[in-house]
Amino acid sequence: MAAFDPKRDVPDLSGKVILITGGTAGVGAGTLLELARHNPSHLVFTGRNAKSAESMISQIHSSSTSAGPSSPPKVTFIPCDLADLSSVRSASEKLLSELTRLDVLICNAGIMVVPPALSKDGYEIHFATNHLGHALLTKKLLPLLQATATATAEAGPGRGDTVRIIMVSSAAWRGTPPGGIVFDKLKTKQEGLPFLGRWLRYGQSKLANMLYARELAKRHPEILSFSLTPGVVATGLVKDSGWADKALVYATTWRAMKTPEEGTHNTLWAVGVDGRDVEPGAFYEPVGKVSKMESKASRDPELGGKLWEWTEGELERWM
Structure with missing residues (x-):
């Protein structure tokens, strides 16, 4: 099988409205740049740095124009701090006021192995940023995604361009941590975790991403929901970490380390692949391979449901 080539393997995206979180740097920025070359109707991205966003929009316009389309896509930046649920709610409401459809939601932004901290709303900072902020954004945008799915199905039943x-x-x-997600400690800094606790806090939030995608697929089959890993990518998340964490990453994954461009490939595949070729709720490794990785927590038949109910309860006041 030939290596994934975005220029060849990402299809024409005419008419598509695509939203990606964390589009001002790293894998998110690279993904935006490549998507712009495939003729989407509207690209929307979120982030915390408005100055970086302005630079990103300029790059998208110049890059997409030189790549072939007669005109660059419409590009919109929406400020959003995923660790602040009031910011997520405001961003969601702005999106709902401006968009009439949404074909793809890419929950990409995240933090990795940062020091122990609480979010503005009092949650462990990894869990707040990587899971809870994305869950609120998803819940707020779900009606728009569902309406788009209905319109898409009516326009071309049986086609693979699923929302x-x-x-x-x-x-x-x-x-x-033991059990996968320590629910009774999510409103603490979880400083009591053993050696490399920062990695356990990060892993807990990433397990939540995978489980939440699985639950979305079960509970909202009208939308194609799944999760993926971009692989180990040499972006700021790795380069800006402490020397010990950086050494650990490079020592254990140096053969598999991907360039920032290669780190976009699995997400680009996920955007463009025929929906009939995707297993709802699955976790995909680069590029487009259903993962066989399992853990005791991921095999727990009740953990995903417990995460769903906990998340629903915590987000109720933000809806």
Whole structure:
């Protein structure tokens, strides 16, 4: 099988409205740049840095124009801090006021192995940013995604251009505290975890991404929901980490380390692949391979449901 080539393997995206979180840097920025070359109707991205967003929009316009389309796609930046649920709610409401359809939601933004901290709303910072913020964004945008799915099905029943939610997780979801998710400690800094506790806190949030995608697929089959890992990518998340964490990553994964461009490939595949070729709720490794990775937590038949109910309860006041 030939290696994935975005220029060849991402189809024409005419008419598509695509939203990606964390589009101002790293894999998110690279994904945006490549998507712009495939003629989408509208690209929307979120982030915390408006100055970086302005630069990103300029790059998209110049890059997409030089790549072939007669005109660059419409591009919109929406400020959003995923660790602040009031910011997520405001961003969601702005999106709902401006968009009439949404074909693809890519929950891409995230933080990795940061020091112990609480979010503005009092949650462990990895879990708040990587899971809870994305879950609120998804819940708020779900009616728009459902309406788009209905319109898409009516326009072309049986086609593979399904509306989809893509949760960007990580292979690190296999490394978690005992039980996978420590629900009674999610409103603490979880400083009591053993050696490398920062990795366990990160892994817990990435397990939540994978499980939440699985639950979305079960509960909302009208939308194609699944998760993936971009692989181990040499972006700022790795380069800006402490020397010990950086050494650990490079020592254990140096043969599999991907360039920032290669790190976009699995997400680009997920956006463009025929929906009939995707297993709802599955976790995909690069590029487009259903993962066989399992852990005791991921095999727990009740854990996904418990995460869903906990998340619903925590987000109720933000709806």
